[in-house]
Amino acid sequence: MRAVVPAAPPRGAGRPGRPVPVIVGYGHAGRDLHHRSLTALAGCGTVPEGEVIVVDRVRPADPLPGTRWAGSLPDALAALDAPESAVVHLATPVADRIATVRALAAGGVRRIIMEKPYAEGPAAARELTALVHEARIELLTVAVWPSSTITRQVAALLAGGRIGRLVSLHLEQSKPRFRRSLENGAHSSAFEIELPHQVLLALHLCGAADGVEAAWSWPLRTEAGSVPALGGAELRLRHRSGVVSTLASDLTSPVRVRRLRLRGTDGEIVAHYPISGDDPFGQVQVTGEPGRILLPDAPLTTFVEDCYRFFAGTGGRPAGSDPQLHLRVTELLAAASAAAVPREAPSLLGQTEFPAHEE
């Protein structure tokens, strides 16, 4: 049964003190990720129970229960008595973000949780960072892997010296992404899809990197034709700590993989993040130690909860959400995209580990 969607939000939402969730952009990220996280957290003490205002140009065909739709940002802002109490989840495609943040700031909104990627490129990232600073907006950009219990476990193992000194990080985040890439022109290269999450995690675990050592990309080939650089990408970073990160994302992969491998001077850690929200568990194993460590893991929900705590003044800034860090991720991805050498998609035959280019 479909939920009823009232068309016009009543005035009175957003009284000071009580956060009112507003989701701008109700596609995959807005509905399936942010709204589901809010539903899971509703009533937990930090996220309020009750309706969520959803702003999308298109009336949602199948909204989650408790949705109140507004067809435009001005309509949604007009419904808020105290826009400074709203928590806006910005989940539109990256191209519209700066204009939307400007309109939100002009409307009095001060708390935004924004989807990745941070910006279309370094110039837009700098413009957004300046805008956020001038308008005194708390902008928290989604940082999925830094909020993961798997990452926290891995960081604790590293800090405890379980594999000695860290030498290399390898993160593969691959999945079959044919339909969405062909139907939806929101992304022009594989550097914009999974790699923002991957670069952020590499900086989070291994520290700052001065630049990109090498990068590759491959086309998305189907019977309908070939789209350059949308089939997958790989890049290598050398961190100031000396650690080398290799980050790979094959969007023509027949299977979903979210595997982190860390090599140290005295051993190796292999970790798998949950492959979707359907089964929120990840696993970690340390070489030479028996058994896998199984951990419940719902990183986006954790991140959203941490954001609401931060806005309420009861928690610190969520890990990996700092605009300056996302600005750096944008710069590194732009450099990788510009330097990427075209190659063919990795072979399926004889492939036990990915990619072939690893040192």
Ligand SMILES: NC(=O)c1ccc[n+]([C@@H]2O[C@H](COP(=O)([O-])OP(=O)(O)OC[C@H]3O[C@@H](n4cnc5c(N)ncnc54)[C@H](O)[C@@H]3O)[C@@H](O)[C@H]2O)c1
């Ligand atoms: N964190 C993650 O794991 C994750 C996963 C998927 C997508 N994303 C990111 O989320 C963003 C959105 O991706 P998506 O897959 O949900 O796209 P989508 O195309 O499924 O949905 C976008 C929605 O935004 C609406 N929209 C566009 N411009 C708007 C505007 N100005 N005002 C109001 N509504 C507007 C569209 O009508 C559409 O419903 C992208 O930046 C993407 O990279 C992040």
